[in-house]
Every structure is written in structure tokens, then in C-alpha cells.
Amino acid sequence: MAVVGESGSGKSVTMLSVMGLLDRQTAEVTGDVHYFDGNGQTRNLRRMPRRELDRIRGREIAMIFQDATASLNPLIRVGEQIAETIRLHAGADRQEAWRRTVQLLEDVGIAAAEQRARSYPHELSGGMRQRVMIAIALAGEPRLLIADEPTTALDVTIQTQILNLLEQLKRDRDLSILIVTHDLGVVAEVADRVVVMYAGEIVESGAAGDLLQRPRHPYTAALLACLPQIDWDAAAQTAAYERAKPGTVPTIDETFTGCRFRARCAMARATCERDVPMFETGPGWTSRCFFWEEMA
Known part of the structure; x- marks a missing residue:
């Protein structure tokens, strides 16, 4: 893992x-x-x-x-x-x-x-x-x-x-x-399996092949977008980078309400100000995002 x-x-x-x-x-x-x-x-x-x-x-x-x-x-x-x-x-x-x-x-x-x-x-x-x-x-x-x-x-x-x-x-x-x-x-x-962490909590977990190809959390997608793709043109690479806003991981002493990634998330909405449960998105696959179905 x-x-x-x-x-x-x-x-x-x-x-x-x-x-x-x-x-x-x-x-x-x-x-x-x-x-x-x-x-x-x-x-x-x-x-x-x-x-x-x-x-x-x-x-x-x-x-x-x-x-x-x-x-x-x-x-x-x-x-x-x-x-x-x-x-x-x-x-x-x-x-x-x-x-x-x-x-x-x-x-x-x-x-x-x-x-x-x-x-x-x-x-x-x-x-x-x-x-x-x-x-x-x-x-x-x-x-x-x-x-x-x-x-x-x-x-x-x-x-x-x-x-x-x-x-x-x-x-x-x-x-x-x-x-x-x-x-x-x-x-x-x-x-074989992957756990993705952000700001001290798990935001997504699942089988490596599924999660790396079809992420169901914006943070996982943003991490993958940081990898240069040989077959992408400049526009595709720029679009991938824009899935996440600039910023850094919050420090450990910060207090949180709602989704910890929302300040850097291009998909963030008012709903994200509420506490986000871990959703079962498939067999052995979980995501801490209200909009995981849109990601899928």
C-alpha cells in the first residue's frame, strides 16, 4: 500500500x-x-x-x-x-x-x-x-x-x-x-492500493490502477496533473495545471471547517463548507468529496 x-x-x-x-x-x-x-x-x-x-x-x-x-x-x-x-x-x-x-x-x-x-x-x-x-x-x-x-x-x-x-x-x-x-x-x-492524504486526513483510497486512471477527488486529480505527459500539447498541460489553484498544504495548527482542500479546489462550492464524510464510490474505493460522481 x-x-x-x-x-x-x-x-x-x-x-x-x-x-x-x-x-x-x-x-x-x-x-x-x-x-x-x-x-x-x-x-x-x-x-x-x-x-x-x-x-x-x-x-x-x-x-x-x-x-x-x-x-x-x-x-x-x-x-x-x-x-x-x-x-x-x-x-x-x-x-x-x-x-x-x-x-x-x-x-x-x-x-x-x-x-x-x-x-x-x-x-x-x-x-x-x-x-x-x-x-x-x-x-x-x-x-x-x-x-x-x-x-x-x-x-x-x-x-x-x-x-x-x-x-x-x-x-x-x-x-x-x-x-x-x-x-x-x-x-x-x-x-496495489493507494491512500491519498491532505492536511492530515485521508481524502481518497482505492486500488492503484483505478485511482491513478480515474481519480474521484480533486486533490488526487491535481497531483496527477503535475506529472508532465509526453503526448500532451501545451494547452492540455495548462488545462491540467488549472484544475488546482496555487497554494500550499495548511499547517498543522490551523483549524478547519468543511473540506480542507476547498481553498485550492477549482470545483469548490458552498456545500464544501460543511463537514465532508467519506463516500463509498465503488468496491474498496472511497472519496472525501461531495462531487465524486462528477469526477467519475
Whole structure:
């Protein structure tokens, strides 16, 4: 599943909330996070004791953070950072943890894994550091992998390699992956389902193929209109841009009445000043827009 939206839409904040990693000084988290464990039981991560949540983080749910350079400790060799996670979650001794560390680096496509494991983060390329982050996330053999902008700041070639790696790991390890991105090209390539966020709430969700081809919320359509189309002429591209008015995502401390996107929406009407429910627009397809039928 892909979670998409502009910077400031609340994507990363939501993922940090799921993991219980959001600083209380940043925002107050309310509501529940329902997690289905391996026995088919539903558990509420928001109501768990801290010690029990620590056993789930890394072991059952792992996260690849947005900036590998900032996430890796610059003073510790990358192999030790992976091995620490293995010792913590698997109870392995140092020798076994190192063996599995080298194997993980090979699994994520790093050549000369034994040698690279003894490197410091600054000695690796950006693509290698991202692969190390993926190896750390896989060290506890999780069932759910949250990837927060895993291809940020990588060139197109390396980005494709990382996406292909995630796809291969999903198949080989039977992983569920929740990927956070604002790159709709990434979404089209990897996602089965898409959730679109704006100003901290979901405005549309559905199967990737349907949602990307026939959006039923003006914000989703505006995001898609930002992608240059090779076969469009200048007039068609201009018309696409005009579907949304200029502006930015509202800040988190703003108060809202009605539709949060209406100030930037070309379809906005008086009706949009009322609170907008989530409409069922098709099987597994929802939209937070009164005029979704016009969009369809």
C-alpha cells in the first residue's frame, strides 16, 4: 500500500504514530492503531504497555526511515548496527549475529558484504546506505515493513534498484509493505492500493490502477496533473495545471471547517463548507468529496 500526498500532508507523522515514535512535544496522538498478529487476533498498539510494544517494533513491524545518512550512527560500523538489532530481537550471540549480518547485506544486494559490513556510513554511497537501512529493518524478520520515502535523494537508477529490491523482498519473505511517498511514478510501479492524504486526513483510497486512471477527488486529480505527459500539447498541460489553484498544504495548527482542500479546489462550492464524510464510490474505493460522481 502506498500513502501519497504533498510534503506536510501528515504521511510521516502518521507512520511515526503507528510505531509509537512520535515525540509528545510534536503532537498529541489520539485514536487507536489496530494490528493483526500472527494468530489472527487484533491488538491495539496505542493501548499496549511500552515493554510489549518494544517487542513488536523491529520484530513484527519495522520501519525504513526517510534519511539514511541521519538515521545511521556515523561512529559505528554498519555491520555492528545491523548485528545489534539481530542480537536484540533474535537473542543471537555475537558470532551468529555477524554471520546473519553478512547474509542480510548480501540479500539486499551489497557486493563484498563481509568487507562492507566493516565500513562506516560515510564510506558508503547513498544507495548502499539505503540498502543498509533496509537490512536493519529486515534483521528482526518483520511481517510489516513501513518504508518512509525510501528513494529520497537517490538518482533514478539507484531508485529503480531499491524499488526492485523491495518488490523482491516482498515476494521472498512474504512481507506486507506500506510505502510513503510523494512520487506518483513510484506508486504506479509498486503499489496495489493507494491512500491519498491532505492536511492530515485521508481524502481518497482505492486500488492503484483505478485511482491513478480515474481519480474521484480533486486533490488526487491535481497531483496527477503535475506529472508532465509526453503526448500532451501545451494547452492540455495548462488545462491540467488549472484544475488546482496555487497554494500550499495548511499547517498543522490551523483549524478547519468543511473540506480542507476547498481553498485550492477549482470545483469548490458552498456545500464544501460543511463537514465532508467519506463516500463509498465503488468496491474498496472511497472519496472525501461531495462531487465524486462528477469526477467519475
